[in-house]
Amino acid sequence: MDLCQEAHARKLESGRAQVLVLYETEPAGLAAAEARLNDVIPVSLCCLTRIGHADLLHALASGFDVIHLQTCPRPSVRQAQDNEVELVRELGGLGRIMLFDRETALERRLAAGILPFPSVAPEILAVGSRRDTARASAAALLPPAIDHIGLPDKAPYGTVSLDESLCNKCSSCVWVCPSDALGLTENGGELSLVESLCSQCGLCITICPQRALHMEAGMDLSASAVLPQLLTRWEGSSRGEPEEAGGLQN
Numbered sequence: 001m002d003l004c005q006e007a008h009a010r011k012l013e014s015g016r017a018q019v020l021v022l023y024e025t026e027p028a029g030l031a032a033a034e035a036r037l038n039d040v041i042p043v044s045l046c047c048l049t050r051i052g053h054a055d056l057l058h059a060l061a062s063g064f065d066v067i068h069l070q071t072c073p074r075p076s077v078r079q080a081q082d083n084e085v086e087l088v089r090e091l092g093g094l095g096r097i098m099l100f101d102r103e104t105a106l107e108r109r110l111a112a113g114i115l116p117f118p119s120v121a122p123e124i125l126a127v128g129s130r131r132d133t134a135r136a137s138a139a140a141l142l143p144p145a146i147d148h149i150g151l152p153d154k155a156p157y158g159t160v161s162l163d164e165s166l167c168n169k170c171s172s173c174v175w176v177c178p179s180d181a182l183g184l185t186e187n188g189g190e191l192s193l194v195e196s197l198c199s200q201c202g203l204c205i206t207i208c209p210q211r212a213l214h215m216e217a218g219m220d221l222s223a224s225a226v227l228p229q230l231l232t233r234w235e236g237s238s239r240g241e242p243e244e245a246g247g248l249q250n
């Protein structure tokens with residue numbers, strides 16, 4: 001947060017693009033680039049996997065124009081890192097987050113001239129949960145005309161739809177939902193969903209005795225995403241089976 005505030009202020013004052021370099025093992029040429037280029041901010045991390053898509057989106061929306069992220073050397077977590085970066089790209093960071101490994105000549109990359117993007121004061125976006133920050137940051141990064149974006153299947157954002165002809169109103173899905181995303185309307189007991197709370201965990205899909213529910217990954221960027229809405233009718237194109245857990249961080 002402090003780094004974003006400083007980058008945001010520096011950009012407002014200088015008009016120059018701000019570059020963030022996140023690494024576990026210091027890459028060759030970084031110290032020289034840092035000494036020569038005022039707007040390159042290196043940050044050493046004890047573990048690269050502690051940085052998730054919400055942190056990266058927030059940094060891009062509120063101060064930094066480009067992020068260079070060192071690849072995780074451990075194969076067991078490399079896929080998780082790739083998933084996080086893919087999510088950042090889908091949610092407005094395309095072309096602004098680059099991976100590098102220990103062999104990359106980073107100095108030449110850092111010397112490339114880039115133009116600054118508009119950014120939002122960090123404290124405006126860092127409100128509520130990390131999910132809220134990711135959503136607010138994506139809304140700031142994506143063009144204003146986009147109010148919904150589809151995401152890869154393992155993304156922890158999305159909606160749940162209902163085949164009404166199968167539902168017997170047993171409410172099992174409501175009771176099992178760990179994030180209180182599913183609920184019942186006061187009048188009539190219809191199923192409702194607060195999309196911003198749904199992590200696509202798949203528990204409701206698993207427990208439904210009628211196989212009436214279906215998930216679809218994506219992010220609704222409109223104001224209605226944070227309010228209970230009647231479940232949309234299943235149109236037959238959504239995912240019906242829960243995905244394996246552990247794809248992406250909330």
Ligand code: SF4
Nearest residue numbers: 177198199201202204
């Ligand atoms: S997928 Fe998980 S979080 Fe989303 S509504 Fe179903 S149980 Fe709740």
Ligand code: SF4
Nearest residue numbers: 167168170171173208
């Ligand atoms: S668990 Fe299935 S059948 Fe029961 S209320 Fe939910 S959608 Fe309907």
